[in-house]
Amino acid sequence: MEPEEGLTAWRVYLYAVSFIALIVAILGAVNLIAVAIEVFVYPPPQPYPVSQYYPELPGSVAQVAVGLIVWGYHWMLLKKEH
Incomplete structure (x- = not known):
């Protein structure tokens, strides 16, 4: 049996999930860059733990x-499809 050419429902699903996952990774990376800028440009006062200042770090x-x-x-x- 020869593989189907063109855009199938399976390929649309794979492309859609790939696109959404890549967007999620990019948004997480942007948040990590923002946290890195906060850490190196605007460091927090020393008596407080870092977790209070960067709560978005684990999620990113x-x-x-x-x-x-x-x-x-x-x-x-x-x-593998191609």
Whole structure:
């Protein structure tokens, strides 16, 4: 059986999930850059723990990690299709 040419529902799904996962990873990376700027340009006063000043840090790291993993998996499936 020969593989189908053109845009199938499966390929549309793979492209859509890949696109969304890449956007999530990019948004997480932008947040990480914002936190890095806050850390190096505007350091917090020393008596307070860092977690009080950068609550978005764990979420941003998770966005980048999960976004890249989901994107990589679906992109690999797309490459196998071709």
